[in-house]
Amino acid sequence: MAAKKLHRWYKDVLSGFKQAEEQGEIGVNDIEVYQDGELTRIAVPIVEQEHLGVQMAIDEKTIDGTCYTILSNRQTNKIALMAATLKTEYLMQIITKHFDIERRMQVKSLSRDMAENYDWLGREVFMNAYHVIDKFHIIKNMMEQLQAIRIRYRQEELAKRRKAKENKQIYPQVILSNGDTILQLLARSRGLLFIPPNKWSDHQKQRAKLLFEHYPEIKTAYLKVMEIRRWFNPPKGKTTYKKTRDRKRKELKKLLDNFTKSTIEEIVNIAYTFKSNMGQILNYFIRKETNAKAEALNRNLQRFINVNYGARNTQYFLYRVKIHFA
Structure with missing residues (x-):
């Protein structure tokens, strides 16, 4: 029996939908x-x-x-x-x-x-x-801010190429040591920014080194995002929720004070998100919910x-x- 015919038969006969319709x-x-x-x-x-x-x-x-x-x-x-x-x-x-x-x-x-x-x-x-x-919505929000920096640089690179073509100029094509062009480097680095350095493959390590050399702003933002991700790790050993919350609040305040001094807009945005939702974020440490x-x-x-x-x-x-x- 054809799948769609079986689907219709189930809907009209076996599912109980028609009876539910008739009974309001x-x-x-x-x-x-x-x-x-x-x-x-x-x-x-x-x-x-x-x-x-x-x-x-x-x-x-x-x-x-x-x-x-x-x-x-x-x-x-x-x-x-x-x-x-x-x-x-x-x-x-x-x-x-x-x-x-x-x-x-x-x-x-x-x-x-x-x-x-x-x-x-x-x-x-x-x-x-x-x-x-x-926690995962928070991390997702941070990752969007981090990726926004990478995308911004890629758009700038595309704009330079477009303007060179409009002015009938030759835009120099730089080939990096790993074989990537600048555009390819920015596009292919997306995945490695989601994961910590200890989980990078050898190719990703090489690409990250080049990315951070050419775009130190991305490196700064990446390291700050990793700091926040480590902050979410629960403390080791026996402790009370109150002690954990007080400790985590102090740690977070120190991190965010540093974030707000940044000249990178996306980093300041991350700090604003945390400050606006501080209490509810800290509640994660009650039961790790x-x-x-x-x-x-x-x-x-x-x-x-x-x-x-x-x-x-x-x-x-x-x-x-x-x-x-x-």
């Missing part, structure tokens, strides 16, 4: 709101109070061009809420309606990214929870989309998501 179960938790003067329907395919737990994670996922907020239990990896909105006011409306305050008060930690909407939402609906900004499970859930959702011919039939897709992830 599809979209029963959706809300209607006015946006730009028009009545808009916001899909809320999953609302499962029993999946609220002590440790929760909140993240976003784009499906077929629509951004969904996903609130999941970090211990069970089950979805408690999935709603097609990122707006705090709508999320608060859904959560306060469907989740009892007693259950919400039991949430003790909320791991998230640096989005301000999730910060405010967490404060309003999970009043007893401390927030942990995901991250959004890793929420990110894994996102990847599982993406695989689910890929094996189900996408998400063009939105209602059926969301029904299937509820069955599999809640």
Whole structure:
């Protein structure tokens, strides 16, 4: 039997979707709101109070061009809420309606990214929870700043070549000792900037040496990013959370004071990010909590989309998501 025919048969006969449609179960938790003067329907395919737990994670996922907020239990990896909105006011409306305050008060930690909407939402609906900004989002943000410096230099090199051609001049083609041109060096160095020096291959070591010789600003930024990554390492031996937090705060303050004196804009941007989210970043050292499970859930959702011919039939897709992830 052809795969698509089997898929249609499963959808119409075995999945229970048709019966759920007939019984009015599809979209029963959706809300209607006015946006730009028009009545808009916001899909809320999953609302499962029993999946609220002590440790929760909140993240976003784009499906077929629509951004969904996903609130999941970090211990069970089950979805408690999935709603097609990122707006705090709508999320608060859904959560306060469907989740009892007693259950919400039991949430003790909320791991998230640096989005301000999730910060405010967490404060309003999970009043007893401390927030942990995901370590991997922080590192990703730093890496974007580091790569921005490399990209800036590459764009400058491309601009020089373009202007030389426009002026009918010959631009000198420099071949480096490893066989790279300057443009190739800047393009091929992307990967090595993500990893520490002790994990570089011999080719990467050679390329990094050339990159840092030609662009000392990239070297400075790279070393500072590595300092922050080492800062995230938990202390060795027995210690208390309070001692760890106090020590890490002092270490971070010293690092950031140095960062803010930098003439490299991207380094100053990193310092600003940390200073703006200091408390929530330090909360990582309470239980070493991250959004890793929420990110894994996102990847599982993406695989689910890929094996189900996408998400063009939105209602059926969301029904299937509820069955599999809640």
